[in-house]
Amino acid sequence: MVRDVAFGQYFPGKSLMxxxxxxxxxxxxxxxxxxxxFTFNYAALGLIAAFTVFMIAVSGVxxxxxxKSLKVILFVVLFTSVLNLFYGSGxxxxxxxxxxxxxxxxxxxxxxxxxxxxLILASSCLTFTTSPTELTDAMERLMKPLAVIHFPVHExxxxxxxxxxxxxTLLEETDKIMQAQKARGADLESGGFLKRVKALIPxxxxxxxxxxxxxxxxxxxxECRCYRGGSGRTRMKILHMSARDIMSMITxxxxxxxxxxxxxxxxxxx
Amino acid sequence: MSSILELKNLSFVYGQGTPFEKTAVDNLSATIEKGEFIxxxxxxxxxxxxxxxxxNGLMRPTGGQVLLDGKDIWSEPKKIREIRFRVGMVxxxxxxxxxxxxxxxxxxxxxKNKGLTxxxxxxxxxxxxxxxxxxxxxxxxxxxxxSGGEKRRAAIAxxxxxxxxxxxxxxxxxxxxxxxxxxxxxxxVNYHKERGITVLLVSHSMEDIARVAGRIMVMNHGALHxxxxxxxxxxxxxxxxxxxxxxxxxxxxxxTLRERGVDVPDGILTVDEALEVLxxxxxxxxxxx
Numbered sequence: 350m351v352r353d354v355a356f357g358q359y360f361p362g363k364s365l366m367x368x369x370x371x372x373x374x375x376x377x378x379x380x381x382x383x384x385x386x387f388t389f390n391y392a393a394l395g396l397i398a399a400f401t402v403f404m405i406a407v408s409g410v411x412x413x414x415x416x417k418s419l420k421v422i423l424f425v426v427l428f429t430s431v432l433n434l435f436y437g438s439g440x441x442x443x444x445x446x447x448x449x450x451x452x453x454x455x456x457x458x459x460x461x462x463x464x465x466x467x468l469i470l471a472s473s474c475l476t477f478t479t480s481p482t483e484l485t486d487a488m489e490r491l492m493k494p495l496a497v498i499h500f501p502v503h504e505x506x507x508x509x510x511x512x513x514x515x516x517x518t519l520l521e522e523t524d525k526i527m528q529a530q531k532a533r534g535a536d537l538e539s540g541g542f543l544k545r546v547k548a549l550i551p552x553x554x555x556x557x558x559x560x561x562x563x564x565x566x567x568x569x570x571x572e573c574r575c576y577r578g579g580s581g582r583t584r585m586k587i588l589h590m591s592a593r594d595i596m597s598m599i600t601x602x603x604x605x606x607x608x609x610x611x612x613x614x615x616x617x618x619x
Numbered sequence: 620m621s622s623i624l625e626l627k628n629l630s631f632v633y634g635q636g637t638p639f640e641k642t643a644v645d646n647l648s649a650t651i652e653k654g655e656f657i658x659x660x661x662x663x664x665x666x667x668x669x670x671x672x673x674x675n676g677l678m679r680p681t682g683g684q685v686l687l688d689g690k691d692i693w694s695e696p697k698k699i700r701e702i703r704f705r706v707g708m709v710x711x712x713x714x715x716x717x718x719x720x721x722x723x724x725x726x727x728x729x730x731k732n733k734g735l736t737x738x739x740x741x742x743x744x745x746x747x748x749x750x751x752x753x754x755x756x757x758x759x760x761x762x763x764x765x766s767g768g769e770k771r772r773a774a775i776a777x778x779x780x781x782x783x784x785x786x787x788x789x790x791x792x793x794x795x796x797x798x799x800x801x802x803x804x805x806x807x808v809n810y811h812k813e814r815g816i817t818v819l820l821v822s823h824s825m826e827d828i829a830r831v832a833g834r835i836m837v838m839n840h841g842a843l844h845x846x847x848x849x850x851x852x853x854x855x856x857x858x859x860x861x862x863x864x865x866x867x868x869x870x871x872x873x874x875t876l877r878e879r880g881v882d883v884p885d886g887i888l889t890v891d892e893a894l895e896v897l898x899x900x901x902x903x904x905x906x907x908x
Contacts, residue, residue, distance in 0.1 A: 522715075525710070525715075526715065526716060528672065528677050528710065529710045529713060529715070529716040530716060531677060531703065532675060532677060532703055532707070532708040532710065532729075532778070533703075533716070533728055533729035533732060533777060533778065533781070534700055534703055534704055534729050534732030534733055534781065535728075535732060536700060536732065550718065551716075551718045551728065554718035555715055555716055555717065555718050558715075558718075558763070559715055
């Protein structure tokens with residue numbers, strides 16, 4: 350079923366990770382993601398991997414769900430790492446037809462694998478421990494300076510939170526429509542590519558119709574409550590930075606420092 | 620009579636092996652005879668919808684078997700589609716499944732998938748439209764231009780056109796106005812009579828169930844609480860109330876009258892029946908002529 354995908358799901362909880370201010374979490378997350386791609390030797394990569402494990406440990410979410418989120422991208426990881434394996438430069442240690450295995454290629458494959466896995470685990474950690482509302486709230490606050498150049502910060506944030514809010518609803522709806530069409534003998538599982546694409550029509554049309562209907566409904570509901578955009582709106586939950594948020598940012602800064610030191614004092618392998 | 624559906628120790632567990640594990644249907648066994656009209660009642664979340672979805676192979680039971688005409692429907696998983704043509708299923712709010720550009724084509728979708736063609740298909744579609752009271756001129760319209768009630772009829776006709784041996788309807792009258800409910804319900808009753816097929820009706824309206832069902836399955840927390848003749852089920856009003864259900868209003872009134880010593884029979888299910896009983900009683904006592 351479509352609902353079984355763990356990636357992007359939120360698990361309510363009270364762990365350290367849950368209690369962090371979403372703004373601090375988001376800033377640290379962005380810094381961490383950039384950092385993942387600035388690792389050029391195994392020491393730096395090891396630091397990143399260790400930090401990922403640390404994040405998972407303090408997130409209070411069972412590792413099982415992290416594995417589940419990895420399962421979704423298993424194919425992508427395999428594909429890119431195999432591609433990288435034969436893409437390296439330097440002396441070949443094994444060769445067959447156009448496939449050249451080099452030490453450089455092996456390093457590249459190892460790096461790309463660890464990097465993607467860390468990337469997915471870190472983003473899972475963020476979405477597992479931060480509710481969509483908190484996340485868009487944090488984005489809105491962090492993008493606020495852009496309002497000076499007339500960037501519609503609030504509108505974008507509102508659109509994002511509405512979109513996120515409808516993901517589970519539409520998944521459920523897809524499920525229902527699929528069941529209803531299957532009950533009428535729709536064949537979704539067999540046939541060639543074209544036949545399968547055609548078989549999606551009875552699902553997509555009702556889905557679009559219902560998505561538009563829901564969009565109109567929510568627009569009307571918002572208007573009934575006199576929604577008129579962001580200016581002058583107060584918040585129900587005011588975000589507060591606390592000592593632990595500062596600590597999390599200091600930890601991230603230390604990690605950045607560590608990776609930079611590794612990069613300076615050790616030779617890069619890729 | 621011979622049995623058409625046999626449920627043997629049927630179970631369904633959602634999210635098996637995860638922390639969200641939940642048993643929706645628990646070790647349920649029952650036998651349904653050919654040509655019966657069965658009502659299925661139970662409070663929200665009692666497993667009714669899960670149960671009926673297992674009957675036509677939309678959900679695979681995590682335990683137990685569903686036998687259709689004595690044969691396990693999952694004995695050949697590749698042929699499960701054929702089961703769905705034999706056991707037609709109308710979901711709650713089925714109007715959201717409409718997608719074709721004309722009502723005619725939409726009704727024909729299921730029958731076409733079943734393999735009907737030409738005259739046979741045309742006949743099945745028109746017959747189904749007639750059963751649900753859709754007028755001929757509506758058939759060439761877009762389903763999205765119909766009224767809510769007409770959409771519902773079109774969607775139900777889409778399942779009837781497959782000419783199933785068993786028809787399952789999940790809350791077919793939900794959200795319709797009282798008149799619409801009444802009409803749709805009698806159309807379903809007519810369909811059942813004329814085609815002689817087996818009908819399973821899931822409903823929250825005890826009045827509806829009392830009017831049409833021969834036997835009632837009472838679901839409670841995923842288990843079969845009771846499965847008996849309509850009169851016998853509703854005679855146990857107190858028991859039903861305990862699991863969050865009610866008996867039809869008129870049945871309750873008559874039960875109360877009986878408790879207070881008025882000589883009325885047990886198991887009155889409809890207003891018409893009650894009227895007959897009460898007026899003959901009053902006549903006997905000389906209160907009316």
